[in-house]
Amino acid sequence: MSEQARNRIERLVRELNEHSYNYYVKGAPTVSDEEFDRLMGELADLESGHPDLVPSDSPNRRVGSDLSGSFPTVRHDVPMLSLDNTYSEADLIEFDTRLRRDLPGEDLVYLAELKIDGVALSLTYENGLLVRGVTRGDGLQGEEITPNVRTIRSIPLRLREPVDRCEVRGEVYLTRETFNAINKEREQRENTAAGSLKLQDPRLVADRNLSFFAHGLLTPQPQHDRHSESLERLEQLGFAVNSERRHCSSTDEIVTYWRAWDRGRESLSYEIDGIVVKLDALAQQARLGATAKSPRWAFAFKFSSERVRTRLLKIALQVGRTGVVTPVAELEPVLLAGSTVSRATLHNAEELERKDIREGDTVVLEKGGDVIPKVVAVVESERPAEALPFDFTKTCPVCGSNLARDESEVAIRCVNSGCAAQLKGRNRDGYRGPRTRAGGPAR
Ligand SMILES: [Zn+2]
The missing domain is CATH 1.10.287.610 (Helix hairpin bin)
Known part of the structure; x- marks a missing residue:
């Protein structure tokens, strides 16, 4: 029986x-x-x-429930180093120059991968079974959170092929869909992958629907020569590995890949904050070794601007001193690059129409080197059914006169030279007459 x-x-x-x-x-x-x-x-x-x-x-x-109190601290067999990172092409070229100097006459092939915005995790398998999941911590030791890790459904509990012992490293992340769903219910501060992963009750972690991409395989005797082959091996063992990756043999190719993803990242169902560039040959990696902090053969090439999503509540019109009307987005307040943002410029009528930004839309905000946050894209999949294209055939919000489109079709202006908004601007700034060119964004 x-x-x-x-x-x-x-x-x-x-x-x-x-x-x-x-x-x-x-x-x-x-x-x-x-x-x-x-x-x-x-x-x-x-x-x-x-x-x-x-x-x-x-x-x-x-969906176990056998975890209580704090998480035990565990020492990593191999330290989980962090990557050197930069935002600049100059640093990338310097990295490449240093590697060519340290490995004279050798062919250098890089593997560029997407840098997932999540939290690093180490998984240990013995006899093919998951026995331990540990956070990165300080790189030398992390917290053991195995019961929580078990709730992540893209992490295999048993490898698809028996392997005596191996360690798998990767990134735990939230899909945008999950992030938005949690966001509606709970406070923002714990809505990160890191916050979710360290919840005390594994049942709550299971609710969070965390995902995992594997990106590193450590085995006592690797059967492969290249990092890219270890990613293929991870796929064979049953892990989700990000399919976006590219071999590059020059810094130009890396920069092209980096630029393409800086533009294209909104198309992904998860957040990325740059690309990771690694020397593909494991033998070359081994010869270069690591500093106390980071490997010498890898590099994170980050996107320079931080982005975040929020709801656009209303499009307000501001009238400048030349009569040019600037559309301004009034937003559901959101944290971006360290400050709370509730307004962003939409530049001008032409740009607003080109991007088809509507009241009620979920929009993507960016704050780069510039202080002023701007709306870079609309998330069309989240557009409410009742959102209509913004109508500019309106009157001046200050004086009620008709608005007219200027010759360049870019700007809309109030044609009333007696408009209070224009008079006020003139008085304050010592304005002496209309500018010859229709203005760009009011700053
Ligand atoms: Zn006016």
Whole structure:
């Protein structure tokens, strides 16, 4: 009887883990939700009748509740160093020059990968089973949060091939969808991947729907020569590995890749804050080694501007001293580059129409070297059905006169030379007459 139960449990665990893998790692479900729930139910019933037979890779172990108090501190076998990072092309060229000097006459091939905005995690597997999940901490020792890590469904509890012992490193992150969902319910400060991962109750962590990309494999005897091959190996073992990566053999190629993703990052379902550039050959990595803080063969090339999403509540019109009307976004207050932002410039009518920014939209804000935050894009998938294109055929918000489009079609202005907004500007600034060129953004 017990033998029969054991066989059925093992079979169900294998089958359910395969379905989970197809769903959470491959993104291609092979079974209906209904069928999955039915199998989970059958397994839960069997396991509650035979608690001694519950295997450590049972999917029911993903929602344990055996964690309490603080997390134990664990020393990393191999330190989790941080990467040198920069925002500038000059630093990138210097990095490349240093490597060519230290490895004279050798071919250098880099692998550029996306830098996921999440929190670093180390996973240890023994005999193919997940035994430990540890945060980066200070790089030398981190916190062991295994029960929480088990709740992350894209992390395999059992590798797809038996491996005696290995350590996998990667990044835990929140998809934008999950982030937005949590944001609606809870305070913002704990809505990061880091905050979620360290919640005291694993059941709450399971609710957070965290995701994981693996990006590093440490094994006692690696069977491969290149970092890119270790990523392929991670895929074989059952991990989700980001499919966006590119081999580059010059700094020009790296810069091109970096620029393309700085522009294209809004198309991703998760946040990235730059690219990571690594020397692909493991032998070259080993020869270069590391400083006390960071490896000499890798580099984070970050995007220079911070971006954040928020709701655009209203488009207000501001009238400047030349009569030019500047649309201004009034926003749901949001933290961006260290300060709370509730207004952003929309520059001019032409730009607002080109980007088709509407009241009620979710917009992407950016603050670069510039102090003034600007709206760089609209998230069209989150546009409310009732949001209409902004209508400029309005009257001056200050004097009520008609607004007219100037010759360049870029700006809209109030044509009333007696408009209070214009008179006020003239008096204050010692204004002596209209400028010859229609202005750009009012600053
Ligand atoms: Zn006016």
